[in-house]
Each structure stands twice: as structure tokens, then as C-alpha cells.
Amino acid sequence: MTTLGASIFSTDISTALHPEMTSLFWNQRRNPILKRLAVSTEQLASTATTVTSKTTPKRNFVEKESSEAAASSTATAVKSKTTSTGTTYLSEESEGNRKSLKDYFDEAKDMIKADGAPPRWFSPLECGSHSPDAPLLLFLPGIDGVGVGLTRQHQRLGKIFDVWSLHIPVKDRTSFAGLVQLIERTIRSEHNHSPNKPIYLVGESLGACFALAVAARNPHIDLVLVLSNPATSFSMSVLQSTISLLEFIPGQMTLTLCHILSSMTGDPLKMAIDNVVKGISVPPTIQDLSTYLSVLADILPNETLLWKLELLKSASAYANARLHSVKAQTLILYSGKDQMMPSEEEGQRLSRELPNCQTRRFDDNGHFLLLEEGVDLVTIIKGAGYYRRGKCINYVSDFIPLTTTEFNKFCEEIRLRSDLTSPVMLSTLEDGKIVADLSGIPSEGPVLYVGYHNLLGLEAFPMVQQFMIQRNVLVRCVAHPMFFESKDGGLPDFEGNDTLRIIGGVPASAVNLYKLLSSKSHVMLHPGGMREALHRKGEEYKLFWPESSEFVRMSSTFGAKIIPFGAVGEDDIAQIVLDYNDQMKIPFLKSQIEEMNKRVVKLRTDITGEVANQPVHLPLPIPKIPGRFYYYFGKPIETKGRKQELRDRKKSQKLYLQVKGEVENCIAYLKEKRQNDPYRNILPRLIYQATHGFRAQVPTFEL
Structure with missing residues (x-):
């Protein structure tokens, strides 16, 4: 009853990319293993100078092709470390590589520069160490649309998933139906390429509505949904009431952005106490918050914010009308202190509506749960028993060894x-002597x-x-x-x-x-x-x-x-x-x-x-x-x-x-x-x- 080798992603220049996929460039100083980037032939001439320039844009992302488009490309072999399941050692974590909210805004700022291209997928380089049999994880962003909402999760997710993130440019006005079709094309292509593997859809807020819509329309595909504070409760949110105000009261825009920013930065007093206890960086200063607000205003200018709110309204209505068709394995993460939407009540409602669903409650967290300190998506997925590489979970081969953080939490x-x-x-001991420790236990299994x-x-x-x-x-x-x-x-x-x-x-x-x-x-x-x-x-x-x-x-x-x-x-x-x-x-x-x-x-x-x-x-x-x-x-x-x-x-x-x-x-x-x-x-x-x-x-x- 009781009651664990980095790989390099590179691809040859493709001449057959999907229309929604255009090139993104990385900051090579952040990851020296970058070899090649995928770009379309139309962009090749205009970007060749940029790729070789010493002033490479500060983007740590590589564009992703679906299997259908990548069939003619040659990728490097992927290697991964294997861990013995006999004597299992704790997986070490690099404290120095942990990212913060500041990294989110820095990366978001880089992503939105001079970007007039259509929506497309990209993959963070720090997510390139996964094994060949790792399942695909598609991140569907929230209202910001940038696609870097998992930045604090990338390092760990990249070890067990092939991570792709959806980027919706600031000036893009693709409809809800168009975005759903884009996601559908990708999952259908990847499913045809690997029919025995699950595809994970991690949706944040608005992205959760996209995930539910796609799952309802594709019940034959093995999807695993991980939904963070789903925006299916948009009709009862504070954002619903701001749509008409934004159209007639320009000053309301700043108040709305401040409200969104406060949902990202969380409870300042709690953050300050947690940071002092943990001995980590101090909470954001007034200058930091001013910078964050400036970047947020660039991500969501007036016209874009109004468009995103209308998109939220459409997405929420569509997803709610088709919940009965969602058969996918679903994990809902909802916050107890979400100031933007009634996520706690919504999480409980969706749990009753969806047949194959579990929930996890985060008492002291806000709307942008995956950007908050102490939230580890890999640990959450493992704890729910949702990580698998095939049609059914294999509790031996799919097991992921504990990290030091997970073991310390277990001890606590x-x-x-x-x-x-x-x-x-x-x-x-072997000679029959009894000792007051575990030195008589064999090191090697099976035992x-x-x-x-x-x-x-x-x-x-x-x-x-x-x-x-x-x-x-x-x-x-x-x-x-x-x-x-x-x-x-x-x-x-x-x-x-x-x-x-x-x-x-x-x-x-x-x-x-x-x-x-x-x-x-x-x-x-x-x-x-x-x-x-x-x-x-x-x-x-x-x-x-x-x-x-x-x-x-x-x-x-x-x-x-x-x-x-x-x-x-x-x-x-x-x-x-x-x-x-x-x-x-x-x-x-x-x-x-x-x-x-x-x-x-x-x-x-x-x-x-x-x-x-x-x-x-x-x-x-x-x-x-x-x-x-x-x-x-x-x-x-x-x-x-x-x-x-x-x-x-x-x-x-x-x-x-x-x-x-x-x-x-x-x-x-x-x-x-x-x-x-x-x-x-x-x-x-x-x-x-x-x-x-x-x-x-x-x-x-x-x-």
C-alpha cells in the first residue's frame, strides 16, 4: 500500500518550410553549440549577413519544422545520457542556470523586435538535450503570445521533451480558427510521423483554450493536455469588463497593463520573504517594474491588447462549447490567488466536465503560474503520473530520476x-554480523x-x-x-x-x-x-x-x-x-x-x-x-x-x-x-x- 550528454539540434537549410514558419535567430554567445539555422529561401539572401554578423540578435531560439517539412532535412544524431536503474544517483541541477522573471522580459523584448512575420514554432536551444524517444511538447502561450512563458522551465523540460513554442507576433491578426488550424497541421503531421508517441500541449490561459479546441477536434490523436489557469472562465474575469473601456478610455490601457504585470510579479511581500529565506535575488525594484511595464506595453500595444481580448472571448466560447468532445488525458493547474480570472472555481468545474482529468491547486500563486518561483512543471507532470513516451506509461523505462531539489522536498x-x-x-553483513547502518545492503541490483x-x-x-x-x-x-x-x-x-x-x-x-x-x-x-x-x-x-x-x-x-x-x-x-x-x-x-x-x-x-x-x-x-x-x-x-x-x-x-x-x-x-x-x-x-x-x-x- 506504500506507500534520474547534451544533444545538438541542427538542420540543413530547407526550401520547403510551412508558410507559418519563418526564421528565428539565436544569441550564439548564450549557446556556442549552434551550428546552423533553418531559414526559408526567400529570407536567405536578406538574412545571410545577419547570421554571420558579430552583433547577432539576442534570441536563444531555433525555428522548428514539422516532420512533414523536415523529411528532406538532415539532422544531427541525438545522444543522451543513460542512468542505471540499479544504483540510482540524484540528478544534479545547475543553480546558476535558473532563470528569473527578468529573463522572460529580456527574451520577450528580443522576440518582438521588427517582427512582421506570421505565427510559427521555435525551439529554445537549452531544450536541445532530449533523447531521441522524447515526446513532443508544444507550448501554447497566453495573452502575451510571445512564446517564452516556459523560460523558467526550459532547462528541465528540454531533458525529457522535444519542446516547441508557438510565437504570435505583436502585429499579427490571425483569427482563432486560423491559429487552431496551424496547431492542428502540426500535431497531425507529427502524429503521422510518430503515431505511437503522445503529443503534449501545454497551454497557458488563452493557450489552454487552443489546446482544448484542438483536442476536441482531434480525439483520435494521443494528446496530453497540461492547462495552466485556463481562460475558459474569461466571461467571469476582470478582463472581460475592460474591452469596452479600452475602446473609449485611453488611460484604462495603462491600468490594464499594470494589472497584468502585477499578476506576473505576484505578491511582492511574499516574494520578498521567500527570497530572503532562500537566499536568492531580491524582488523587482521600482526601476525593474518600470522596465517590465515598458516591455509589456510593446508586447501588448492598444490595438494588440484589444485584439487579444477579443481572441480570448472567441477562444473561451469555442472551448466551452466543445468540452464534451475532449477525451484527452488532461492535467489542470489552477492558482488560489489568480487576480485575472476565477481559476480555482474554473479548475474544479473543468475537472467535473472532463472525463480523463486531474487537477493540482497552487494556493499562493497568481495567474502566470509557470513564471513563478518554485513552480517546476517537470515535477508536477511526474507527480501526476502523466509522463510517458508511448501509448501507455511504462513505470520503469519512463521513470525520471529525482533531482536534488525533489529529494530535498521529499525529505522536507x-x-x-x-x-x-x-x-x-x-x-x-555477508559474515552474518549485524551493523547499525545500511552497509550490509548491496550496491548493485537487482535486489x-x-x-x-x-x-x-x-x-x-x-x-x-x-x-x-x-x-x-x-x-x-x-x-x-x-x-x-x-x-x-x-x-x-x-x-x-x-x-x-x-x-x-x-x-x-x-x-x-x-x-x-x-x-x-x-x-x-x-x-x-x-x-x-x-x-x-x-x-x-x-x-x-x-x-x-x-x-x-x-x-x-x-x-x-x-x-x-x-x-x-x-x-x-x-x-x-x-x-x-x-x-x-x-x-x-x-x-x-x-x-x-x-x-x-x-x-x-x-x-x-x-x-x-x-x-x-x-x-x-x-x-x-x-x-x-x-x-x-x-x-x-x-x-x-x-x-x-x-x-x-x-x-x-x-x-x-x-x-x-x-x-x-x-x-x-x-x-x-x-x-x-x-x-x-x-x-x-x-x-x-x-x-x-x-x-x-x-x-x-x-x-
Whole structure:
């Protein structure tokens, strides 16, 4: 139940670009790997001097062709780094390359200079390091239309997506229908080129309406929509009321731009506090805000702003009228402090209207969510379980290793649990010696950790954390499928689900276990499943395992080491007051449990007995004065070279019972030894940490 080589984009000069695609140029000083740019033959003569000039325009974008137009072009081979899924190292992030709101305005200013061309796609150079099988991500901008609204996300997005952004020039007056057709031509061309890959449409505000319109018109194409504060609520926004005022009151234009700018810069007081705490750059000065307002006025002069507002009105009406036709997988991001549109109410409404939809709420953010500090689109997509390279998600090959930021956030989320329980980790060396750390854990996989599931799976996350800290090994948790399903068949969205997906959780199935072991992963398995994690009163530390050996022969197929382990401590931190039997006697709770279990995915439907009795419910525990968690990992059991031997059912069953017996021995050992731990209770631990530092490791019993 529990609860990771840069490539170069270059292309030969094409003579067959789509009409909507014209050349863009990069600032070569920002990225020295630029080799060639795609330009149309009409522009070649007029721009050749510009390309070779020392004063290259400050644009870090390269024009993109659809596959249809690029078929005759020769692209450089793409190389990417591969990461072992056995010992998984944290992906390092470059703090110095993180962009700010100032970068958005600098890049927007460059993009709108002397630009009379039609709308077209471009790709940031910093998004050029993706692997060959990376799915395409099309960014559809908001009211600004510039296309650099993902500038703070480019570095990470570019590692897992082929990113294209739509640029709508300031003076362009292409209709809503024309822009939808442009997007459609691209996705149809790319779908024909790679029919087994999904295409991601990331739409911000106005762009979200474009994404919904395209999805409604192309239900046969595998699209994944990520919509940030969709402008489908335009009729109820403050911008709706400004259209008539802008036509007759020139001074209203400045007020409107100031309102848009305030939505970009967010809450100044919150920003100032966050920046001081994080030790990063100070918030925008008055001079900065004046510069931003000037650039915004260039992006949205009077006529353009009026045009964009009318475009918003048309786009919102069109998208709302066709929501019933949208079948695409959709993720809606909405802000709790959006001053431009009622995004929170709209996000909840769209969630009810769209059949395949999840939402994520950002309490303290404004309308331009993707430009704000601390918002990481890759982490959001990973947490929702929306990243895939094929028709269906592959939880092994599609897994993206944690970054240091993600791991630190994970540690912060479970900090209270870890601090209150001060986990003790014991492992066994090859000679049988027990040590008070994880040095007995193998570095290389495949390794299968088989153990008892504590109440509500409370032991899982601290275990994953300590394995990363002490051994730099990521343990993949095998969990019930309901944690990975959305709406029907799953649990309501909550933060713990996202965390489980981000740290590499995998739905329980024989196929997924096979994939994990074949990729030499470290895997955590609880044969007792929900029956142990949702046990009844008085059943603490009682194993509810199937009679047959579910995992032994599969482990031997890949020569995996099996490490039995015990984890105790649930009885030290909580006591069940209402278990399943109690709740089934209360009519209201009984009906809720029965209704939930009609929707939830059923496991082990082919077996009988107590282990098959796994109805989903939530035991009601009351907390105790916090005790301590203890983990004991027994001596690894080798299966390498025993594949033929363990094909014999009797021998396989014998090893299975041996593992089960070792788990029971580990639990018994911990229950006995913790009686002699002078720091089992929280008060002695607090006193120890007060004198030795609150990050100091608290001692335990003698081994």
C-alpha cells in the first residue's frame, strides 16, 4: 500500500518550410553549440549577413519544422545520457542556470523586435538535450503570445521533451480558427510521423483554450493536455469588463497593463520573504517594474491588447462549447490567488466536465503560474503520473530520476515523521554480523526487499529516504494500483500520491515486478499488501502472506538477491480505535466503504483466504506519545545460478517459507531488542539532540 550528454539540434537549410514558419535567430554567445539555422529561401539572401554578423540578435531560439517539412532535412544524431536503474544517483541541477522573471522580459523584448512575420514554432536551444524517444511538447502561450512563458522551465523540460513554442507576433491578426488550424497541421503531421508517441500541449490561459479546441477536434490523436489557469472562465474575469473601456478610455490601457504585470510579479511581500529565506535575488525594484511595464506595453500595444481580448472571448466560447468532445488525458493547474480570472472555481468545474482529468491547486500563486518561483512543471507532470513516451506509461523505462531539489522536498515532507520516530537502520553483513547502518545492503541490483507492511504503510517513506542518504540507492516501492489511478478506480488526488510517483512508486503487478528486476532495480515488496497495512485491532506484526511463492521464481530468473526485513514501531506511535470490523457496524461508514470498493481496482482475485480479504477502508488510529521506528535487514539470500533449481515448485516453496520465516525473525528480534533502547521514547531523544545537535544521529540499543 506504500506507500534520474547534451544533444545538438541542427538542420540543413530547407526550401520547403510551412508558410507559418519563418526564421528565428539565436544569441550564439548564450549557446556556442549552434551550428546552423533553418531559414526559408526567400529570407536567405536578406538574412545571410545577419547570421554571420558579430552583433547577432539576442534570441536563444531555433525555428522548428514539422516532420512533414523536415523529411528532406538532415539532422544531427541525438545522444543522451543513460542512468542505471540499479544504483540510482540524484540528478544534479545547475543553480546558476535558473532563470528569473527578468529573463522572460529580456527574451520577450528580443522576440518582438521588427517582427512582421506570421505565427510559427521555435525551439529554445537549452531544450536541445532530449533523447531521441522524447515526446513532443508544444507550448501554447497566453495573452502575451510571445512564446517564452516556459523560460523558467526550459532547462528541465528540454531533458525529457522535444519542446516547441508557438510565437504570435505583436502585429499579427490571425483569427482563432486560423491559429487552431496551424496547431492542428502540426500535431497531425507529427502524429503521422510518430503515431505511437503522445503529443503534449501545454497551454497557458488563452493557450489552454487552443489546446482544448484542438483536442476536441482531434480525439483520435494521443494528446496530453497540461492547462495552466485556463481562460475558459474569461466571461467571469476582470478582463472581460475592460474591452469596452479600452475602446473609449485611453488611460484604462495603462491600468490594464499594470494589472497584468502585477499578476506576473505576484505578491511582492511574499516574494520578498521567500527570497530572503532562500537566499536568492531580491524582488523587482521600482526601476525593474518600470522596465517590465515598458516591455509589456510593446508586447501588448492598444490595438494588440484589444485584439487579444477579443481572441480570448472567441477562444473561451469555442472551448466551452466543445468540452464534451475532449477525451484527452488532461492535467489542470489552477492558482488560489489568480487576480485575472476565477481559476480555482474554473479548475474544479473543468475537472467535473472532463472525463480523463486531474487537477493540482497552487494556493499562493497568481495567474502566470509557470513564471513563478518554485513552480517546476517537470515535477508536477511526474507527480501526476502523466509522463510517458508511448501509448501507455511504462513505470520503469519512463521513470525520471529525482533531482536534488525533489529529494530535498521529499525529505522536507516527511521531516516531522522522521524527526518524531528517529528511524534505526540495521543490516547484516555477508559474515552474518549485524551493523547499525545500511552497509550490509548491496550496491548493485537487482535486489528484492521483502517485508512486513506496517499500519498505513508508515514505514515505507523513511526507509526510502535512509537508503538514499546512506547508500545512494533508490528503492522502488510496489504499491496498490489505486494510488496510480485517477477518479474511478483510484483514490482522490492528494500530495502523498504525487510523492509516491516522484520517488519511483510502481503499481503492483507481475509485469511491473518483472520489468523492475530485469532493469536491476532495488525493489520493496510487501506480500501481505493492504491486508497487513489495513489490519485489524491486535494484528500488529502478523503476516498475511499468500500460500504460494509469488516472487521467488521471478527473482531467480534475474539472479536477484532477496533481503528479508522487519520494521516495527507502529504500536509505538498509534493505536487503532476503529478498524474494519467496527466500521462495518456503522451504517454510514459501511455504505462509504462498499461504494469505494466498487470502484477500486481488485488484486488477487484468483486466491482465497484471509490474504484475499483486502477491502479498502481507512482505519481510525489515535496518536501516542511518539516512540521509534526500527528496521532490520537480514542477510541477503542469493538466487543467482539457481534458476533451474527454483523452477521446481517444492524447492521454490521452501525458499518462500524461508523468507517468510526470516521476516518473522527480524520482527521478533526488533521487538525484543527495542526494550533495551534507552532512546525508544521521544523525551530522551530530544534531550540527546538538544546536547548533540538536532541533526545528530540518536544512538540505540547495543548489538
